Every structure is written in C-alpha cells, then in structure tokens.
Amino acid sequence: xxxxxxxxxxxxxxxxxxxxxxxxxxxxxxxxxxxxxxxxxxxxxxxxxxxxxxxxxxxxxxxxxxxxxxxxxxxxxxxxxxxxxxxxxxxxxxxxxxxxxxxxxxxxxxxxxxxxxxxxxxxxxxxxxxxxxxxxxxxxxxxxxxxxxxxxx
Amino acid sequence: xxxxxxxxxxxxxxxxxxxxxxxxxxxxxxxxxxxxxxxxxxxxxxxxxxxxxxxxxxxxxxxxxxxxxxxxxxxxxxxxxxxxxxxxxxxxxxxxxxxxxxxxxxxxxx
Numbered sequence: 154x155x156x157x158x159x160x161x162x163x164x165x166x167x168x169x170x171x172x173x174x175x176x177x178x179x180x181x182x183x184x185x186x187x188x189x190x191x192x193x194x195x196x197x198x199x200x201x202x203x204x205x206x207x208x209x210x211x212x213x214x215x216x217x218x219x220x221x222x223x224x225x226x227x228x229x230x231x232x233x234x235x236x237x238x239x240x241x242x243x244x245x246x247x248x249x250x251x252x253x254x255x256x257x258x259x260x261x262x263x264x265x266x267x268x269x270x271x272x273x274x275x276x277x278x279x280x281x282x283x284x285x286x287x288x289x290x291x292x293x294x295x296x297x298x299x300x301x302x303x304x305x306x
Numbered sequence: 307x308x309x310x311x312x313x314x315x316x317x318x319x320x321x322x323x324x325x326x327x328x329x330x331x332x333x334x335x336x337x338x339x340x341x342x343x344x345x346x347x348x349x350x351x352x353x354x355x356x357x358x359x360x361x362x363x364x365x366x367x368x369x370x371x372x373x374x375x376x377x378x379x380x381x382x383x384x385x386x387x388x389x390x391x392x393x394x395x396x397x398x399x400x401x402x403x404x405x406x407x408x409x410x411x412x413x414x415x416x
Contacts, residue, residue, distance in 0.1 A: 180329040187357070205388055209395075212359055216328050263397045267371075268364035271396050275360060278395050 167245075168238025171196060177228045178219045178248065183212055186233065193235045197242045198302050207242065207300055210279040213272035214246050214296055217258065222250035222294065241281075241301035249293035255285045317347035317381075317416060319408070323354040326362030334362060338369035342380065348373055349411050353384035358392055370402065381416045383408055 172193045176182045187208050194204035215231060223229040229249050236243040260274035277283055280298040288295040318341040326334055341348045350366065352358070366382070373380040381403040385393070393399040405411035 180327070183328060184325055184357075202387070202391070206391070209359060209392065212327075216359070216361065219328070266367065266398070266401060268368040269360075271360040271363060275392070275395050 167243055168236040170234055170236050172233075172235045174233045176231055176233075178215070178223045178231050179228055180216075180219060183215055186215070187212060190233075190235065194242060197235075197237045198240070199242070199300075203300070203302070206279045207244075210276045210298065210300075211244060211246065213275050214244075214298070216272055218246070218248045218250065218294075221258075222248045222253060224250075238299075239301070241299060241304070244280075244296070244298040244300075246296040246298075247288055247291075247293060249288075249291075252287050252292075253285075253294055258285055317349050317411075318344050319349045319351055321351045321354065322362075324356055326352075326355050326358040326365070328359065328361040331361035331365055335365040335368065338365055338380075339372065342369050342373045342376070342378070345376065345378070347378050347416060348380040349383050349405075349408065349416060350380065351383045351408065352386065352389055353407070355386065355389060358389045360392075360396075363392060363396055363398065366402070367398065379403060379416065381405055381411060383411050 172189055174186055174189060176186060190208045190211050191204045194207045195201070199207065211233065215233075218231055232247040234245040236245070258273055260277055261270045263274065276298070280300050281304050282299045284297045286295065320337055320341045322334060324330070338348070338350070348369070366380070370380045383405045384407050385404060390399065393402065403416065405414060405416060
C-alpha cells in the first residue's frame with residue numbers, strides 16, 4: 154500500500170514538505186516510489202542527472218531497511234518525507250525496525266572488487282550530508298540526508 | 307525481465323529489460339550465471355534497461371568474476387547514462403568492457 158500526503162506549509166527547521174509516502178518494506182514497492190522522488194527532486198530545482206542520483210540514493214537507503222533493518226520476511230512500514238529547503242532537498246526516511254548501530258552502516262573499500270555492499274557508498278557519494286540514528290520520540294531509525302542544488306555530484 | 311539468447315557460436319547474449327533492481331536481481335543473477343555456465347564469452351545487452359541499482363551491479367560483478375575465472379569475458383552493451391553513472395560511482399566503469407552496441411561488440415571480437 155502506498156499513501157501520499159502533500160503539505161504546503163513551510164517549517165522553520167525542515168522547510169516545505171513536498172511529499173510524504175508510507176509504504177511496506179518490500180522490494181517490489183521501490184519502483185512505486187522512484188517516480189515520485191524524481192518528480193519531487195525536479196520540483197526542488199535539480200537537473201535530471203542530479204534528480205536521478207537522488208532517486209538512487211533514496212532507493213539504496215530503502216533497500217538497506219528492507220535487507221538489514223527489517224530483514225527477510227518482515228514487511229514493516231517505511232515513511233519517506235521529502236522537504237524543499239535552502240536551495241536543495243531534505244530527506245527523512247523512517248522505519249520501525251530494531252535500532253541499527255550506525256557504525257555498522259559503513260561503505261566498504263571499493264578497491265576490493267566484489268559483489269554487494271555498494272549501497273551505502275552510493276548514498277554518501279551522492280548526498281551532501283547523511284545522518285543516521287534512532288528515531289526521536291518513537292521506536293525505529295531515522296535517516297536524514299540533504300543535497301544542495303549545484304553541490305558536488 | 308531478462309532473456310538469455312544462446313547460439314552455438316560465441317558469445318551468449320543476455321538481454322536485460324526494465325528495472326535491474328532489488329526486485330529483479332534474483333532472476334537477473336540466475337540468467338547471467340546460466341550464460342556464464344555455457345562456457346563462452348557473454349554480452350549483457352542493457353539497451354532496454356531503464357534503471358539499475360547496487361543489486362543489479364552486484365549481479366554483474368559476480369557474473370564477471372565467474373566468467374573471468376573460467377577464462378572468458380563478460381561485456382556490457384548499450385548502457386544508459388544512468389547505468390554508466392552507477393558504474394562510475396562504484397568505480398567499476400574501468401573494470402567492465404563496455405560497447406556502444408552489439409555490432410560494436412562483434413567488431414571488437416567480444
């Protein structure tokens with residue numbers, strides 16, 4: 154199930170919430186959200202290449218929740234909120250899985266050519282800032298990412 | 307969605323279509339490894355692939371390593387800008403042989 158809610162009010166800390174999606178942590182749901190993320194990034198003023206990169210970063214973060222947060226066979230909830238803020242985008246990605254040690258969500262050495270574990274590297278390469286930790290005021294985890302227009306690609 | 311095209315002559319061709327992502331990675335991996343197991347060079351045609359993520363890249367890397375391990379090559383054909391960008395992010399754009407199209411791959415003897 155996918156639930157979209159638009160908010161037009163701006164908030165001092167987070168900016169204007171352009172899109173909120175609540176969906177089940179399943180691989181076949183990711184294609185449902187990719188188009189909405191791209192459209193929102195374009196609305197924020199990113200060019201097409203940057204918008205595609207943001208789609209990839211958020212997609213990879215959702216994969217981490219599916220594969221490592223909830224784990225195989227557990228279809229928990231994920232809430233994605235995208236804000237337009239300070240000439241860029243702010244991403245909040247919440248899950249309700251068990252707390253994950255941020256130290257364990259690290260990109261690996263790319264000189265070691267082998268399959269897997271590239272997602273965290275993509276996220277940190279694409280986004281300007283990445284913060285991950287327990288979700289405040291509730292159980293689960295919160296991933297917060299930002300990207301400025303014209304920032305490094 | 308994937309399709310394995312295998313002829314008697316070298317190489318085998320795997321056509322990947324649509325999203326090469328977490329959802330489809332198990333099928334993609336199965337097809338790529340089946341193509342490698344035929345014991346020939348493999349061309350992976352990405353001309354109809356609209357999106358690729360780390361799961362798709364992982365399938366390609368695994369198949370590449372298995373192909374090279376038995377003395378063959380796995381090359382990518384007609385990759386999109388999005389796929390090229392993902393390969394660059396993974397520092398893999400210099401690891402794979404990449405051809406503009408199947409004719410160029412044939413001309414290169416891939």
